[in-house]
Amino acid sequence: MVLKLARESAGLSQERFAEVMDCGVATVQGWESGRRQLSAVSLVQLNRIGRTLLRLRASAEVVALLPVSIEADLILAGATDPWTAGLEQHPLNGGVIDLRITELVTWALSGAAPRFIDRLRPKTRRGPSPSRPEIGASDRQRIQANLLELSEYETGAEAGVLLRRQACFLAGLSGLDAPARLSTRASRYLVSSDSWSPSWADARSYVVSRAYRGDPEPLRAFIASAHPSDDCESAALNYTAYWVGDLSDREGDDSFMVRRGQRWRGARMYPHLVERLVDEHPLIDLNIHNLWLLLRSQRGLVIDDQATTDLLLGRIEALVDSGRVSRQSRVELRSIAEGLSDLRIR
Known part of the structure; x- marks a missing residue:
């Protein structure tokens, strides 16, 4: 589907794209329909496809x-059937997923289109054409069932x-009704903990999943109790920076969250969080808390990105008066407002 959108963004027909790629139209049709897996092409061929599309003025964002x-496809394939090759080799265990991967996976599972779709020029389509990646009903049921099973996977090892x-997180975003269990190790972060461990991230994914299912209270308890130390606060910011792309290197596990010497400015994180300061967002309290942490460490963002700051000012007042956010969130919003006032006075 992404290849198709990239081709269409360049105004190319399948026939024209096949011509410039020096392949048959059936090959292009197979790539775009999924009959020929794009993950099966060589890295050289994939790079050639990307370079050709860019040369023909396709959307660089989509290319x-x-x-x-391809990684999203591998995750969906890994969740379609019970995994028998050893869980350490599962696609969800091979790297920390980010916003882009998550949006593509949930697009296929729930139909919620990624944000980049809105930025593409509408195209005139000939005949029936799918508007999202297509997964059969039986496959979707198996994926959902397996995600729930993996989200309850008990392990004594941090690996x-x-x-x-990640299975728990994707299950929540996909709107699955059955709640996963919280691991024993992660449960202490809903009470109190003064240090970070991978179980902190486990607890975070659990409460985020619950919030997406319409239950914000575990998330609020996590925010109130799981950030008492510098390393937990750093983990919250580093993870969000990674999530939105302020940290560009891919990570194989969660240890990067407390790795010293992480360098990021927050230029993507700041508008990402402010745009999601709407009371109907299921993670509104987490967005407020992360924004509060961010502006304590990167105060210059409010000056460097004035458009986002103007949007923030307009949303703070509405949210403070809203009954949809927690008491802690209201306190943090007032603290942000005071910080903005101090910077404006200076």
């Missing part, structure tokens, strides 16, 4: 998603936490 979409928490 950059081609390798990301298995990544698999568990």
Whole structure:
């Protein structure tokens, strides 16, 4: 689907794209329908596809998603059937997923279109054409059932936490009704803890999943109790920076969250969080808390990105008066407002 959108963004027909790629139209049709897996092409061929599309003025944003979409495909394939090759080799255990991968996976599972779709020029389509990646009903049911099973995977080793928490997170975003269990190790972060461990990330994914299912209270308890130390606060910011792309290197496990010397400015994180300061967002309290942490460490963002700051000012007042956010969130919003006032006075 991403390849198709990239081709269409350049105004190319399948026939024309096949011509410039020096392949048959059936090959292009197979790539775009999924009959020929794009993950099966060589890295050289994939790079050639991307370079050709860019040369023909396809959307650079969509072309950059081609390798990301392959990873999303592998995750969906890994969740379609019970995994028998050893859980350490599962696609959800091979790296920390980010916003782009997550949006593509949930697009296929729930139909919620990624944000880049809105930025593409509408195209005139000939005949029936799917508007999202298509998964059969039986496959979707198997994926959902397996995600729930993986999200309850009990492990005594930290290496298995990544698999568990990412399956739990995707299950929540996909709107699955059955709640996963919280691991014993992660449960202490809903009470109190003064240090970070991979179980912190496990607890975070659990409460985020619950919030997406309409239950914000575990998330609020996590925010109130799981950030008492510098390393937990750093983990919250580093993870969000990674999530939105302020940290560009891919990570194989969650240890990067407390790695010293991480360098990021927050230029993507700041508008990402402010745009999501709407009371109907299921993670509104987490967005407020992360924004509060961010502006304590990167105060210059409010000056460097004035458009986002103006949007923030307009949303703070409405949210403070809203009954949809927690008491802690209202306190943090007032603290942000005071900080903005101090900067304006100076």
